[in-house]
Amino acid sequence: MNVLCTSDWHMGIYGDPGDALKLNNSQVLDLLSRWETEYDLILFNGDILEVLKSARIKFSHSEQAQKVIDDRLPVIEKIMSLKNYRWIVGNHDYPLEELLGLPQSLVVPLENDYTLVAQHGHLLRAPIEHYSQYAWHFHLMYCLSWWVDRIGMKLSGEQFCLDAMIAQSLNEWRLANPHRNPSRTAKDRIVRLFMSYASLNSDVNYASLDDLFQKKAQQLFSQRNTLVTFGHSHHRQIQYFENNNVYVNTGSFSYHTGYSTPIFSTDEGRITVVKNQ
Numbered sequence: 642m643n644v645l646c647t648s649d650w651h652m653g654i655y656g657d658p659g660d661a662l663k664l665n666n667s668q669v670l671d672l673l674s675r676w677e678t679e680y681d682l683i684l685f686n687g688d689i690l691e692v693l694k695s696a697r698i699k700f701s702h703s704e705q706a707q708k709v710i711d712d713r714l715p716v717i718e719k720i721m722s723l724k725n726y727r728w729i730v731g732n733h734d735y736p737l738e739e740l741l742g743l744p745q746s747l748v749v750p751l752e753n754d755y756t757l758v759a760q761h762g763h764l765l766r767a768p769i770e771h772y773s774q775y776a777w778h779f780h781l782m783y784c785l786s787w788w789v790d791r792i793g794m795k796l797s798g799e800q801f802c803l804d805a806m807i808a809q810s811l812n813e814w815r816l817a818n819p820h821r822n823p824s825r826t827a828k829d830r831i832v833r834l835f836m837s838y839a840s841l842n843s844d845v846n847y848a849s850l851d852d853l854f855q856k857k858a859q860q861l862f863s864q865r866n867t868l869v870t871f872g873h874s875h876h877r878q879i880q881y882f883e884n885n886n887v888y889v890n891t892g893s894f895s896y897h898t899g900y901s902t903p904i905f906s907t908d909e910g911r912i913t914v915v916k917n918q
């Protein structure tokens with residue numbers, strides 16, 4: 642049995658700066674049709690839709706969610722018609738919990754005695770209030786990044802995506818500083834400033850998210866044969882533990898990573914990463 646795990650599409654209205662996916666509806670439909678024939682289970686682990694970004698500082702997230710749903714309706718209907726899928730809500734699409742009745746976490750029995758344990762990951766980091774009661778500075782940040790994306794798309798093309806660029810530099814920074822030593826370069830200072838900002842109101846510093854998720858995954862392992870998966874960090878991690886326990890963070894699903902997705906095989910107890918473009 643092969644399980645495809647994906648998260649963090651941040652799919653907004655196609656062509657809008659709030660859309661990080663950069664695929665139109667027919668491209669996504671083609672992808673989903675192919676996945677349906679190739680994989681036995683498809684897990685959509687949160688932040689599939691993006692409803693926090695808007696040109697306006699003050700707006701209603703449910704209204705924005707409805708606009709995105711209207712634009713992406715063929716994709717949403719296709720997902721909900723797949724023969725074997727599970728869909729979890731994240732923090733950038735949380736109105737879907739009510740609008741589409743999506744759960745916050747799942748435990749799914751798989752073949753070969755494996756169990757899939759999945760949640761988006763934001764609630765491991767901060768309580769729900771952090772995500773449902775938005776402070777003005779978060780509104781401002783999402784509005785600002787919408788405008789940066791708008792300008793970026795005009796100057797350097799439709800694929801421009803500030804979030805993807807930030808995720809990429811964070812990943813490079815993590816690789817270069819595995820122990821997070823204080824460093825003196827300007828880039829490190831900017832990254833550290835961003836991390837501190839992203840950690841506002843939260844229980845956990847953004848810089849230590851990978852470690853936190855790995856520890857939480859280990860707590861969720863039952864006796865053996867457990868696949869634990871989170872998203873949210875936009876940083877792919879694949880780790881094997883004893884007793885056939887596996888942790889995978891799905892990472893970004895974006896143009897910049899070739900729309901790659903981790904596939905878990907219950908026959909081999911291993912993950913392979915497949916590029917979709």
Ligand SMILES: [Mn+2]
Nearest residue numbers: 688731732873
């Ligand atoms: Mn998230």
